[in-house]
Amino acid sequence: MNVQFKKMKPLKSYQHVVDEIVKAICDGKLKAGDRLPPEMKLKELFDTSRGTIREALRVLEQKGLIAIRTGVKGGARVLEANTKPMSDNVAILIRQQKVSLQNLAEFREMMEGHISEQAAKMADKNDIKVLNTILSQAKDHIKTKPSSWKEFHKMDASFHRLLAQIAGNPLLEANLVAVHDNIQIYFHQYLPWSEALLLDNYKDLCDIAKAIEQKDPILACRLAKDHVSKFNELMEKNLND
Amino acid sequence: MNVQFKKMKPLKSYQHVVDEIVKAICDGKLKAGDRLPPEMKLKELFDTSRGTIREALRVLEQKGLIAIRTGVKGGARVLEANTKPMSDNVAILIRQQKVSLQNLAEFREMMEGHISEQAAKMADKNDIKVLNTILSQAKDHIKTKPSSWKEFHKMDASFHRLLAQIAGNPLLEANLVAVHDNIQIYFHQYLPWSEALLLDNYKDLCDIAKAIEQKDPILACRLAKDHVSKFNELMEKNLND
DNA sequence: ACGATCAAACTGTCGGACAGTTTAATCTTT
DNA sequence: AAAGATTAAACTGTCCGACAGTTTGATCGT
Structure with a gap:
């Protein structure tokens, strides 16, 4: 033996x-x-x-x-392959306080940067068109009452998710959605949403879309990271009050 | 109503x-x-x-x-909070062919780069010491017979995981482990392991550790990405034969 | 032709039974 | 008295049977 x-x-x-x-x-x-x-x-x-x-x-x-x-x-x-179990996992890690809001934010910043970078390399004419469609829909939802801001946020989420799809990595997309699912409560609760902030948000997205359209991965990456980081910092500031 | x-x-x-x-x-x-x-x-x-x-x-x-x-x-x-469910999720996405080996590799490259960058910012004296301990153990396992290469790979995994711990983001660490769990079979199967390749691997880790010791995040990031990317390309080449 | 009723195909929940597994105490045997 | 064998107890693993609750489609009555 x-x-x-x-x-x-x-x-x-x-x-x-x-x-x-x-x-x-x-x-x-x-x-x-x-x-x-x-x-x-x-x-x-x-x-x-x-x-x-x-x-x-x-x-x-x-x-x-x-x-x-x-x-x-x-x-x-x-069922169709979906991201629910991944979101649930992240949710539990958060509830167990193994993962902090900062951890979540940092992870997102990394991913959004990389996604935008890849999207800038991969996007074709049609992708750009769809991206712009979403942006114009998002814009419409700003002009109206706060009650429709929820719609803006949906468009915002769609925009980011679409970028991940353009980047062509389902694993990245799944993680992005999982993180988004778990970070959005904080955003809704602790960010001082106003028409001005929505416009600011919208403008950032436009800039990112433009960088992607111009096939500038480096710029797209930096803009995406800056965008995420800006809103994270804003939230953290409000969190401490 | x-x-x-x-x-x-x-x-x-x-x-x-x-x-x-x-x-x-x-x-x-x-x-x-x-x-x-x-x-x-x-x-x-x-x-x-x-x-x-x-x-x-x-x-x-x-x-x-x-x-x-x-x-x-x-x-x-x-149980202690663990990464098994996350690994399982990734495994299913792979088995469903929603996620390719390239997707996995790209995701890993992004994470390893970011982790090394953060580790270079965060590492203290003690972290460096532990890193070097792992490296010297890894080196010992190269000199001996192929039967102990498995031990080298364990050390390699520990090294990467420790970097994630130094970087201080459990979400990143969990994802790294999940990806590693699912990518290692490919590595074992499709990479032409030899003492030379192990040494090459080892040397890369040393370089990364050095960059971290010198608190050079940019360099650490680039070295980590290059390292991961090199082995991915090597594998893909062997995969097509 | 239209809504109300009913039967059928399912899952949701309950109780009871016994087999299998692991630990620790007890009982041999030397 | 120490080492090994036996047994009792505390659990989970698996099975069966029963009935309640829910949804759909057919059937009935007007």
């Missing part, structure tokens, strides 16, 4: 179910929108109990791979 | 259990290492069935908050 065998702990049976279904989804045998068989059918397919199946479904749900609905025609449906 | 009420879908009862326990952990009422009551006790505490409790425990387990053991003195124990 020279060899070191690993303790072969038998998988818990729900884990087997999870693994099989994850594999099916990743292999494309189950596509987004597809329905999984009902619990009773799964129970037969995997030859286990309903309890075991339900534990497996909870795990898959939590991984963001499926969503479950009650009623006839209900059951588990495969 | 001017107001829009949200559809008050009552929480599924396992979700209530999850929320309460997450809250307890985040509020510090449950600390790492603490034991949760056994399922039977939890069932009484939350006044539900054992099945519901078990579904909740599966979710908490998947979130990386607890680990469960069988037997007497077993049960659910609260």
